Amino acid sequence: MAGKPVCQNGQGAEPARQGRLGAWARAYGRLPLPADLNWLWTIGAILCAILVLMLLTGLTLTLVYTPDAGLAFGSVESIERRMPAGWLLRGMHMTGASFFMLALYVHLLRGLYYRSYLPPRRGVWLSGCALLVMVMVTAFAGYVLPWGQMSYWGADVAGKAVGAFPLAGGWLEGVFLGGDAPGTPTLHRMFALHFGLAFLIVGVVVGHIAHVHARGSSSPSARPAGATGVLPFHPYFTVRDMLAIVLVALAFVGVLCFWPELIVEPANYRPANPLHTPADIEPEWYFLPFYGMMQAVPFKLGGLLLSGGAVAVLFAVPWLDRAMDVPHSAPVVVRLGLTGLPVCSAVAVACAGLHHMQGVWMLVARLGMVGYYAYFLLYLPLAGRLWRGGRV
């Protein structure tokens, strides 16, 4: 009899919770969105889908993975060779990382091009930038885990870069590596970081999406919703998102099954060897622009600050853009060209990062860096004056 009230409470609460959940789902389904959203607004759904895939595959991989310098490489090999469907799970996790970063960069550029960062969506932009940083840290930590040659020497380069900070550098390097050189303590740190940040990212993504829903979506024309017309999220945008997800999944399967060499770094199939430095240490493609910037500056701290600043400057974009009251004043071709400037610059720096940093490549990297920063620190603040002046 003592249990009865509890039981009644449970029965009473269940329909109410279901009702609330249903109402919440209906509210999200009915969410009015501008009718002129284009296909670039599907990237958010694609990112969510890849994030779910990464979480599920990651959780299964942890069942076999061992974060120990002596065992990590062998445990990854046994995932690939002996764990049931292990080759598929690891393949999806590796391909997913590259696809996630690519989609994230496209998502970011879409925001930059259509100026989605303007009020009232500053908070959305800031949480997105925070997500970018968190995803980058997670991706780096994940790349260290297989403990191949590139994992080891990547951790070594990152440790030395952190150590270049004045005053606290040596201490930070010690915290990061857990010793003088990468080893078992580093792997424990990276594993905890990779695992923990994944769930933090999910939390921030939920906040990011809730914020968009509260503030309303941006749109290509940036006109008020009354002028563009609105459509409910479901079924118009859910179906379009599903189509986009299926198309990306098609490309995903292509890379995963037929062209894995596009994303796989062969050197990482050699076990980590602290006594043998590879001829070229290079990070994954999505870090190449920042790696290139780090290399293009003759002193370490400068390189570190400039490559970190390339991400940090994104946080300041809503305040750098002074043309708040001039919606999309420039012609489309000019706007495309101008958004292309930081992209081309980043690609140029990335190409330079792939090569030995001297001579022409050094020049390319430095010019790219100037182009990248010029967009954010010169064009964005002056754009309003430029286009307002042009119109008058």
Add this chain to the structure above:
Amino acid sequence: MVRRCVAIGAGLLWAWSALAQPARGPAPAVRQHWSFTGALGHFDLTAVQRGYAVFVGSCASCHSLSQLHFSDFEGMGLQPAEVAALAATWQVPNGLDAEGRLRHRAARPDDALPSPYSGPEAALAANQGVVPPDLSRILQVYPGGPDRLYGLLVGYGPQPVRQIGHGFSNPYAIGHFTAMPPPLHGNEVKYADGTVPDVQAEARDVTTFLAWVSAPHLDQRRRLGVGAGLYLCFLAVLFAILNRRLWSDVRK
């Protein structure tokens, strides 16, 4: 203008560096036909099994396959009983006896393949200061792919001699010298299917075997790709139709 100059300069530098390749880089390998290359290739498992025999006869005395377990050989088309019999032909270390000497026993399917040396020092001492590389992922980490590996195996001169400080002359090795003595001479193995075991046939088979070892799930991966690709194409068409019909009533 500056950018164009930079682009032209970069192009010229690239062309120059391509022409001025160091003369001692490995010779370009002759293209061979392999069953497993190309987006839809698949392993010829009989060649993989013959390659295993060549590996045991010629390579296993110096090279390890440290990441493989005997049970992995089921993937090259063997039955569990055959794998157990194959494992039993290998000896693996089995702890120390009362006098501290290393004991051995016949291997079981869940054992890893044993290394030919007790440790890296022993490998160094036995091979004039060069450790023979582990072959678990050799096709993945060795630049040039199967063509170059095949070229290296058959590329020794007619009377190879070890030159002090260099090793053996071989155009496909880095610097045109390799520390590896010619591993294949022909007739190392007897092929059950009557193939003449000359150096070329053995090199082909062992290269196929090592390619399989480096990517044992390649066939499954490609099969899955075809199936999943077709399914997703079908799904994409359905969603495209649904999306088109749904949006057809929206005024542009």
